Amino acid sequence: MHELYIAQSILDSAVSHCLESGCSRIESVTVQVGVYSGVMSEALNFAFDVIKVGTIAETASLITEKVAPQCVCKNCAQIFEPADRFILICPECQSMDVSLTKGFELQMLCLEAI
Amino acid sequence: MNIQVVSKILEANDRLADSNARKLKAAGVYTINLMGAPGAGKTSVLEAVITQLKSGGLRVGVIEGDITGSEDAQRIATLNVPVVQINTGGACHLDANMINEVLDSMPLDSLDMLIIENVGNLVCPAEFKVGEDIKLMVLSVTEGDDKPLKYPLMFRESAALVFNKIDLLPYINFNMDRAQKDAMTIHHEIRIFKTSCKTRDGVEELCAWLKGLR
Ligand SMILES: Nc1nc2c(ncn2[C@@H]2O[C@H](COP(=O)(O)OP(=O)(O)O)[C@@H](O)[C@H]2O)c(=O)[nH]1
Ligand SMILES: [Mg+2]
Ligand SMILES: [Zn+2]
Numbered sequence: 001m002h003e004l005y006i007a008q009s010i011l012d013s014a015v016s017h018c019l020e021s022g023c024s025r026i027e028s029v030t031v032q033v034g035v036y037s038g039v040m041s042e043a044l045n046f047a048f049d050v051i052k053v054g055t056i057a058e059t060a061s062l063i064t065e066k067v068a069p070q071c072v073c074k075n076c077a078q079i080f081e082p083a084d085r086f087i088l089i090c091p092e093c094q095s096m097d098v099s100l101t102k103g104f105e106l107q108m109l110c111l112e113a114i
Numbered sequence: 115m116n117i118q119v120v121s122k123i124l125e126a127n128d129r130l131a132d133s134n135a136r137k138l139k140a141a142g143v144y145t146i147n148l149m150g151a152p153g154a155g156k157t158s159v160l161e162a163v164i165t166q167l168k169s170g171g172l173r174v175g176v177i178e179g180d181i182t183g184s185e186d187a188q189r190i191a192t193l194n195v196p197v198v199q200i201n202t203g204g205a206c207h208l209d210a211n212m213i214n215e216v217l218d219s220m221p222l223d224s225l226d227m228l229i230i231e232n233v234g235n236l237v238c239p240a241e242f243k244v245g246e247d248i249k250l251m252v253l254s255v256t257e258g259d260d261k262p263l264k265y266p267l268m269f270r271e272s273a274a275l276v277f278n279k280i281d282l283l284p285y286i287n288f289n290m291d292r293a294q295k296d297a298m299t300i301h302h303e304i305r306i307f308k309t310s311c312k313t314r315d316g317v318e319e320l321c322a323w324l325k326g327l328r
Binding site: 002006009010012013014017018021023031036037038085088096097098099100103104106107108109110111112113114 | 115116117118119120121122123124125126127205206207237238240241263266267270295299300302
């Protein structure tokens with residue numbers, strides 16, 4: 001719902017990292033977006049394309065890496081990706097006592113700049 | 115050139131939230147970010163606990179966040195506690211900057227606890243820290259037992275979950291075991307309370323826990 005705000009935060013941070021490194025143009029920015037982060041990649045890309053105009057990231061592409069959910073079984077320690085996000089069952093021992101360990105990420109990884 | 119960054123995207127907000135948190139801590143105020151869908155009963159739960167916390171000697175203040183209007187702040191003001199209304203003017207959540215702007219209008223030195231009622235929304239408030247010690251979430255049973263897995267982030271971030279409107283359980287299909295199990299899958303240590311603001315069931319337990327937080 002607030003992808004525009006998030007896109008602006010990404011742009012601001014990318015611009016300052018670019019200038020700090022002595023570069024003057026951003027070619028791409030890579031971010032990680034967990035499937036449970038509440039952020040839609042499509043909306044984020046759309047917002048980024050709107051706000052980058054007139055900045056040193058004007059021609060930059062926003063690369064969003066989706067992070068799939070990951071569970072850890074508390075019974076047998078098996079690490080697995082749930083087949084269905086509404087049924088979290090260990091494929092090894094069928095236990096339903098599991099915890100979600102990945103899928104909540106929302107972070108910037110790196111940028112390409114010249 | 116490839117520049118490695120690895121930073122949280124909402125870092126600017128996080129930094130401001132940390133500064134709010136320092137200010138609140140310095141004044142000895144324990145802060146709770148109260149979240150939940152519109153109509154879940156956030157204001158009702160607040161009303162129910164404030165009366166009891168006050169009579170136990172705890173000095174509570176409230177910040178009300180809504181898109182527009184001041185109805186909730188008016189409801190709280192009748193309980194004779196300091197309250198400030200924030201209107202986000204369309205934004206779906208409170209952020210650290212909005213809280214920063216009103217903190218000085220709260221009598222922090224004469225408060226023990228500050229409760230911030232966030233904008234009614236199950237998604238966005240969970241992402242934006244405002245300077246709280248903990249997040250507390252209200253889910254009314256009429257919203258359905260599938261909500262933990264549909265909106266996992268909020269359950270993940272909340273220290274405690276209040277299942278509200280339990281007086282309505284006989285009239286609806288709400289599988290409490292399922293909802294509770296799913297919430298604990300997402301957040302193993304989440305504290306669970308079950309309340310009715312109508313019958314006041316469970317209010318005592320919630321208050322006891324709130325008092326013990328500071
Ligand atoms: N039956 C019942 N109704 C409730 C309960 N708690 C709140 N309500 C009603 O739910 C509606 C929304 O409550 P409110 O506190 O304004 O929700 P908020 O939007 O989350 O702040 C109001 O009409 C309340 O009277 C409850 O425990 N039981
Ligand atoms: Mg309310
Ligand atoms: Zn297992």
